Amino acid sequence: MDTLSSLADGFSVALTFQNIGLALLGCFLGTIMGALPGLGPSNGVAILIPLAFTLGLGPTPALILLTSVYYGAMYGGRISSILLNIPGDEPAMMTCLDGYPMAQQGRAGEALALSGIASFVGAFFATWGLVLLAPQLVKVALLFGPAEYFALFTLAFATLGGISASNQAKSAFAAALGLGLAMIGVDTQTGVPRFTFGEVHLYDGIDFLVAIVGLFALSEVFIFLEHRGSAEEEAAKPKVVIGKIAPSWGLIRYCTPTMLRTTVLGFIAGVLPGAGASLGSFISYSLEKKLVDKKGTFGTGDPRGVAAPEAGNNAAAGGALVPMLALGVPGSGTTAVLLAVLLALNITPGPLLFTQNPDVVWGLIAALFIGNFMLLAMNIPMVGLFVRVLMVPPRILMPIVAMISFVGIYGISGSSFDLMVMVGFGIMGWALRKLDVPLVPVILGTLLGNEMEVNLRRAVTINDGDYSILVGSPLTLILWAIAIVGFVLPIFVGGIVRARMRKAAAKDETATAATEGANPD
Numbered sequence: 001m002d003t004l005s006s007l008a009d010g011f012s013v014a015l016t017f018q019n020i021g022l023a024l025l026g027c028f029l030g031t032i033m034g035a036l037p038g039l040g041p042s043n044g045v046a047i048l049i050p051l052a053f054t055l056g057l058g059p060t061p062a063l064i065l066l067t068s069v070y071y072g073a074m075y076g077g078r079i080s081s082i083l084l085n086i087p088g089d090e091p092a093m094m095t096c097l098d099g100y101p102m103a104q105q106g107r108a109g110e111a112l113a114l115s116g117i118a119s120f121v122g123a124f125f126a127t128w129g130l131v132l133l134a135p136q137l138v139k140v141a142l143l144f145g146p147a148e149y150f151a152l153f154t155l156a157f158a159t160l161g162g163i164s165a166s167n168q169a170k171s172a173f174a175a176a177l178g179l180g181l182a183m184i185g186v187d188t189q190t191g192v193p194r195f196t197f198g199e200v201h202l203y204d205g206i207d208f209l210v211a212i213v214g215l216f217a218l219s220e221v222f223i224f225l226e227h228r229g230s231a232e233e234e235a236a237k238p239k240v241v242i243g244k245i246a247p248s249w250g251l252i253r254y255c256t257p258t259m260l261r262t263t264v265l266g267f268i269a270g271v272l273p274g275a276g277a278s279l280g281s282f283i284s285y286s287l288e289k290k291l292v293d294k295k296g297t298f299g300t301g302d303p304r305g306v307a308a309p310e311a312g313n314n315a316a317a318g319g320a321l322v323p324m325l326a327l328g329v330p331g332s333g334t335t336a337v338l339l340a341v342l343l344a345l346n347i348t349p350g351p352l353l354f355t356q357n358p359d360v361v362w363g364l365i366a367a368l369f370i371g372n373f374m375l376l377a378m379n380i381p382m383v384g385l386f387v388r389v390l391m392v393p394p395r396i397l398m399p400i401v402a403m404i405s406f407v408g409i410y411g412i413s414g415s416s417f418d419l420m421v422m423v424g425f426g427i428m429g430w431a432l433r434k435l436d437v438p439l440v441p442v443i444l445g446t447l448l449g450n451e452m453e454v455n456l457r458r459a460v461t462i463n464d465g466d467y468s469i470l471v472g473s474p475l476t477l478i479l480w481a482i483a484i485v486g487f488v489l490p491i492f493v494g495g496i497v498r499a500r501m502r503k504a505a506a507k508d509e510t511a512t513a514a515t516e517g518a519n520p521d
Contacts, residue, residue: 003135006354010362013060014370022057022065023367027374030072034092035080035386036397041073041317041334042440046216047401049209049341050408059345060360064367066341067321070334071123071368074317075375078115078310079386083108092313094285098298098305105301109383110247114303115310116379117252120372121259122311126267126318127368130325133271134354137326141351146459147469151479153452156329156444158487168487170437178445179452181206188450189457201417208340210409210418211446214425215432215439216337217405222430224398247303255307258288266312270319270332280319284312318368325349325361333440340447 013019026048033044045066052062077092082099095115102111144152157175184195185205196202262284269280288308289298298305320332328350330336342349353361379386409422429439456470463469471477 003131006358006362007131007366009358010364010366011369013359013363014064014366019061019064019363019367020370022061023068023371024374026065026068027072027075027371027378030069030074031076031079031375031379031386032072033069034073034076034078036392041070041077042337043216043220044073045069045334045337046212047404049213049337050404050411052341053209053344054408054411059347059357060363062345063338063341063360063364066338067364067368068371068374070338071314071317071371072375073334074123074314075116075119075379076386077313078119078306079112079383082111082115082306092281092309094281094309094313095306097285098300098302101299101301102303102306107301110251111303111306112383113380114247114251114255115306116376117247118255118259118307118310119314119379120376122263122266122314122316123318123375124369124372125260125263126270126315127365127372129267129271129315130318130322130368131365134322134326137322138351138354141327143475144351145473146455146462147472148475148479149455150452150459150470151476151483152327152329153448153455155479155483155486156448157441158483170435171441172487174432174437174439174441175445178442178447179449181211181442181446182449182453188454201415205450206421206446207413207418208443208447209344210413210422211425212337212340212443213405213409214422215429215442217401218422218426219429219433219439221398221402221405222426223433224394226430251303255303258292258304258307259311261291262288262308262312263315266315267319269312270316271322280316281309281313285309325353326351328353330444336440336444336447340443343447 014023029048030041030044033047034041048066048069052065057065078095078099081092081095082103085096085100099111099115102108180195182205184202186193186196186203193203265284265287266280269283285298285305285308288304292304293302317332317334320330320335321338323329324335324339326349328339328348330339339349347353347357347360405422406419409418410416432439432442459469460467463472471480
């Protein structure tokens with residue numbers, strides 16, 4: 001009853017004209033960001049962080065705007081997957097397998113509407129999972145001391161590379177780079193400047209928001225500049241035929257068991273640190289195919305093949321918020337960006353968040369429910385508008401992204417030095433992406449590095465300099481074991497998962513090419 005009472009208080013916070021308007025704006029912008037190939041939720045949230053701070057929003061309104069962008073981007077990723085066979089982000093890859101064949105059969109509108117309903121089911125029940133599970137996880141987190149928190153942060157670094165990472169060594173390098181960046185500034189214990197090279201602007205360390213906008217948003221701009229004028233960028237956009245939009249009730253009932261099963265799978269994948277929406281989408285599609293595909297229709301335009309990954313990846317998006325809010329450990333790349341926003345707003349996520357800032361956390365959760373209904377109502381009738389957004393050429397889009405980044409960061413800090421640092425991070429992000437090094441561990445290291453160092457020092461000081469305290473309790477041993485397994489397991493399992501995802505995508509492309517060859521215009 002306490003949980004439901006807190007949720008009711010959250011609705012009283014969220015149901016204001018300002019917060020409803022921000023949720024609507026976030027859902028709309030997020031869907032557009034998700035629909036544009038290559039951006040995805042992490043980049044979408046990072047690009048719009050300056051907007052939230054430039055508007056002078058308080059903690060709750062700013063988080064409502066950015067989490068609505070997060071949910072909207074998860075919805076929007078399916079649009080280009082279904083219409084163009086180009087996934088908006090990695091979790092939307094599995095939607096291509098049956099969504100694009102449905103579009104080729106003249107059922108694009110039906111596939112888009114069905115995927116929107118599946119996204120709603122996954123996100124709605126995942127938000128209920130967040131309501132019920134996060135407060136229980138907080139009770140466990142209250143048992144944590146400095147040694148347990150150090151082990152927990154290590155677990156976050158070990159697992160955030162995740163199943164979808166291409167190389168665990170590169171993930172480890174990115175995490176080490178992030179920890180190195182976190183050391184810049186004045187040592188909080190000794191008062192000695194570290195790695196500042198005499199630059200007084202660096203005494204306070206690297207600003208989280210400057211690093212995030214540079215790594216994610218500006219690196220996109222640099223990648224576009226590298227490939228500007230290429231045939232691929234300048235190629236004419238294909239004409240898209242939507243067809244009938246509303247799916248029949250019979251089709252919805254046919255796909256409902258699939259949506260419910262994959263919602264559970266996706267939520268579990270989201271709660272696990274480092275698994276995220278990519279694994280949730282892949283597991284949902286693969287297990288559902290083994291369970292119900294008796295006639296081999298998956299991959300040829302089976303509606304259940306659209307519903308399964310969409311419910312799975314949106315449920316994983318909601319599940320990833322659980323460890324971020326309850327433990328202060330992000331469950332996915334986008335929640336790592338949201339964690340930076342919380343810290344920039346002087347709000348510390350973790351066990352005390354639910355007692356010290358209940359209006360923020362419960363207002364945010366209530367806004368997620370509101371945003372889900374907005375997205376459901378928006379994504380079906382406004383499909384035509386979002387399709388037209390896909391036709392916007394990058395040469396128009398990228399200058400807008402750069403403008404938002406520069407104006408927003410200068411509006412927040414008023415420092416030209418921060419603009420130069422942002423450009424430096426943009427170049428670094430471009431180089432890391434060229435080398436296929438993940439960006440999220442860099443951000444995580446920058447965010448958690450100081451807290452990790454403080455907890456290590458505190459634990460060792462409490463134990464009179466004896467480092468055995470780091471493995472001195474059953475809870476720390478459990479966390480270290482999970483961290484080791486979480487780092488080693490993807491080395492063996494991740495390659496198999498990625499190979500199967502690529503094989504499924506290649507098989508779909510081959511089938512598509514064969515169909516187009518057999519039915520020339």
